[in-house]
Amino acid sequence: MYVVIEGIDTAGKSTQLDLLQKKFKDAIFTKEPGGTQLGVKLRAMALGGEAKSKIAEMFLFLADRAEHIEEVIKPNINNTIISDRSVISGIAYASQLDIDKLVDLNLIATENILPSHVILLELTPEELKFRLSQKENDSIELRGIDYLINIQNRMKITLEKLNINYIAIDASLKIEEIEKKIEDFLNV
Ligand SMILES: Nc1ncnc2c1ncn2[C@@H]1O[C@H](COP(=O)(O)OP(=O)(O)O)[C@@H](O)[C@H]1O
Numbered sequence: 691m692y693v694v695i696e697g698i699d700t701a702g703k704s705t706q707l708d709l710l711q712k713k714f715k716d717a718i719f720t721k722e723p724g725g726t727q728l729g730v731k732l733r734a735m736a737l738g739g740e741a742k743s744k745i746a747e748m749f750l751f752l753a754d755r756a757e758h759i760e761e762v763i764k765p766n767i768n769n770t771i772i773s774d775r776s777v778i779s780g781i782a783y784a785s786q787l788d789i790d791k792l793v794d795l796n797l798i799a800t801e802n803i804l805p806s807h808v809i810l811l812e813l814t815p816e817e818l819k820f821r822l823s824q825k826e827n828d829s830i831e832l833r834g835i836d837y838l839i840n841i842q843n844r845m846k847i848t849l850e851k852l853n854i855n856y857i858a859i860d861a862s863l864k865i866e867e868i869e870k871k872i873e874d875f876l877n878v
């Protein structure tokens with residue numbers, strides 16, 4: 691089982707991953723960007739906001755994804771893998787390019803491997819605004835509410851287009867309610 695938790699910044703991914711870690715003691719927990727040694731460097735470059743070109747930024751994330759598939763996903767594909775983000779973020783966040791082209795590029799990076807289960811946490815613009823105001827924002831979060839809501843829409847479009855098995859959960863529900871929905875989806 692290759693499980694991914696997706697959602698825009700502040701949707702509650704880390705909160706739910708902490709809970710999953712207690713339940714899935716033998717699972718491999720990983721993340722994109724930054725789930726490998728090379729990925730740590732690529733993550734710092736991508737999130738530092740140094741790239742002037744959005745295309746250059748996208749290729750940093752794609753390089754991270756290719757390394758992650760090779761080093762983490764392929765060797766563990768017969769175990770339970772639970773990842774913070776995936777190809778879905780890769781396609782959704784590169785919002786200057788059209789989704790079909792991005793699908794092709796991303797499938798090269800993942801060698802056609804896709805998650806078996808995706809949990810999408812969805813925020814309303816109001817809740818997103820509140821949560822962003824509560825934290826220090828990185829260069830991507832500073833792009834604002836409309837930018838991130840558009841990314842969230844693209845995540846859903848991408849999941850449908852790739853025909854991935856997913857559940858969309860209202861991220862404003864109580865933490866325990868979300869936890870229960872995830873449990874049911876994963877049949878644990
Ligand atoms: N269901 C929830 N209801 C209200 N606040 C939440 C919920 N889940 C997470 N939060 C809070 O929202 C913020 C962002 O959550 P976090 O898990 O760090 O999101 P992400 O990893 O997706 O960026 C944190 O302050 C967290 O405590």
Ligand SMILES: Cc1cn([C@H]2C[C@H](O)[C@@H](COP(=O)(O)OP(=O)(O)O)O2)c(=O)[nH]c1=O
Pocket residue numbers: 699700722723737751752775776779780781783784828830831
């Ligand atoms: C995987 C991926 C993430 N991102 C963005 C989403 C996030 O804003 C950022 C890093 O994600 P994340 O690790 O979730 O950030 P944080 O530790 O602050 O919660 O990178 C892309 O722009 N493209 C991608 O392909």
